[in-house]
Amino acid sequence: MQYKFIDLFAGIGGFRKGFEDAGFKCVFTSEINPQCQQVYETNFGDKPFGDITKINPTDIPNFDILLGGFPCQPFSISGKKMGFEDTRGTLFFDICQIIDTKQPNVVVLENVKHLIHHDKGRTFKVILKALMDLGYNVTHKILNAKDFGLPQNRERIFIIATKKHYFDFAKLKKKKKVILRDFLDTEGNFEFIDKSEYTLIDTPKNQESGLIFVGYRNKNIWQKGVRENTEHLSRVHRQPNRIYSIDGTHPTIPSQETAGRFFIYIPELDTVRKLTINECYKIMGFQPNFIKHSNIGEQYKQIGNSVAIPVIRAIAESINEQKLLIDEPQRQVVGDLQALLFAY
Ligand SMILES: C[S@@+](CC[C@H](N)C(=O)[O-])C[C@H]1O[C@@H](n2cnc3c(N)ncnc32)[C@H](O)[C@@H]1O
Structure with a gap:
């Protein structure tokens, strides 16, 4: 039945x-x-x-x-x-x-x-x-x-x-624990950010939540991007500025974010890049054949609400x-x- x-x-x-x-x-x-x-x-x-x-x-x-x-x-x-x-x-x-x-x-x-x-x-x-x-x-x-x-x-x-x-x-x-690395796209148009835009801390911090905190985007960079009407939200939601390693988990994909400012650190390349929209959907459990909205801002909002x-x-x-x-x-x-x- x-x-x-x-x-x-x-x-x-x-x-x-x-x-x-x-x-x-x-x-x-x-x-x-x-x-x-x-x-x-x-x-x-x-x-x-x-x-x-x-x-x-x-x-x-x-x-x-x-x-x-x-x-x-x-x-x-x-x-x-x-x-x-x-x-x-x-x-x-x-x-x-x-x-x-x-x-x-x-x-x-x-x-x-x-x-x-x-x-x-x-x-x-x-x-x-x-x-x-x-x-x-x-x-x-x-x-x-x-x-x-x-x-x-x-x-x-x-x-x-x-x-x-x-x-x-x-x-x-x-299920057994997994890490972000296993969910990343192997090819694509990745948006790497310049080394002048972020600071890495000396010793990465393994947090209880599974996140590995490795650094943050420099204040003058992320302050520029603060969006209107987000003042009531926490600093992280206003402008995500923390950077986490791909060898841990990713923080919550929030519903308020429409520009996908999630930054990930790739140790072997010693670089930081944006998490792609496909990767966002993957770490919510959506399969690659799921058809997203045509507008990228809408895609971010919808996956954060899901x-x-x-x-x-x-x-x-x-x-x-x-x-x-x-x-x-x-x-x-x-x-x-x-x-x-x-x-x-
Ligand atoms: C937190 S989201 C839930 C998303 C859903 N669980 C998913 O997996 O995508 C809440 C949803 O309720 C919808 N909603 C709000 N008011 C509603 C109403 N009066 N009638 C029907 N849907 C409504 C919103 O548009 C929003 O998509």
């Missing part, structure tokens, strides 16, 4: 690819951004439905799993209950309405790690409580792309709500292995019954 899923806040389809690779079938998609819709349709053949707030849940075909990497918004809680009714006016409320109407067996939500601390932890609490109120067992964990066969330090929070027993994150199949496909695939496979969709009586229950029978 092929289980069905719906792909909400679909972006360019990272969730869809991971679940399809694990044997699941997509029956409905929602994505509001026309640029993402275009790329999604080119690659998957389905034009996503637009704004999720305009969907009548009863119009959605039946499905087993709801997937959504939803935007993080503050809730203004008026009531004391903090149930899903209290999230009215947010996109999370729309997700809850679909869950309430369609009663899927499994819900997988993804977000930035910061969601846990958003609004002093209230947002996260409301999300968990709302899912519990809808009748689900809810677990969550921060997963890192570098534990799933990608050379990227990308941490994201995953919330998994199930009708049956809890999803067990400990059962996820992790999910690391192997992490999603591992979750999809584990949902199957943990038998979270099968309607037969659980083994554990049979075991318990036997124990009861033997007791008398």
Whole structure:
């Protein structure tokens, strides 16, 4: 039996690819951004439905799993209950309405790690409580792309709500560590930067995250490139200036970056070059046959907003292995019954 899923806040389809690779079938998609819709349709053949707030849940075909990497918004809680009714006016409320109407067996939500601390932890609490109120067992964990066969330090929070027993994150199949070197293009028009534009530190620093910090771009160079309206972002997001070795992992590909200012150090050549856009897609788990948007700025934005496909695939496979969709009586229950029978 092929289980069905719906792909909400679909972006360019990272969730869809991971679940399809694990044997699941997509029956409905929602994505509001026309640029993402275009790329999604080119690659998957389905034009996503637009704004999720305009969907009548009863119009959605039946499905087993709801997937959504939803935007993080503050809730203004008026009531004391903090149930899903209290999230009215947010996109999370729309997700809850679909869950309430369609009663899927499994819900997988993804977000930035910061969601846990958003609004002093209230947002996260409301999300968990709302899912519990809808009748689900809810677990969550921060997963890192570098534990799933990608050379990227990308941490994201995953919330998994199930009708049956809890999803067990400990059962996820992790992969052995890889380094950026193994994912680099061997030929292409590489953009090397001049030695006068960066400074290498004397001793490279191996960080716990797997990054190997080797130097930084000189301040007068990167300051020139600060973009407007990015003042509220961290310095690294405003203008990435740190340089890491290809013998470690790469930092998170951020969604705000539209010029791809990611610089990598190649020890044997003693040079620094920009990570190419193809390499960016590769370290998110996208295959070379994935058709990107025609505009390079859009390509960077879309990949930064996406999910690391192997992490999603591992979750999809584990949902199957943990038998979270099968309607037969659980083994554990049979075991318990036997124990009861033997007791008398
Ligand atoms: C963080 S991204 C998720 C990307 C996706 N997980 C991927 O792999 O590419 C959130 C997405 O939600 C979409 N979105 C925001 N508001 C929406 C709405 N009202 N209806 C449908 N999609 C929406 C955005 O356009 C964006 O692509």
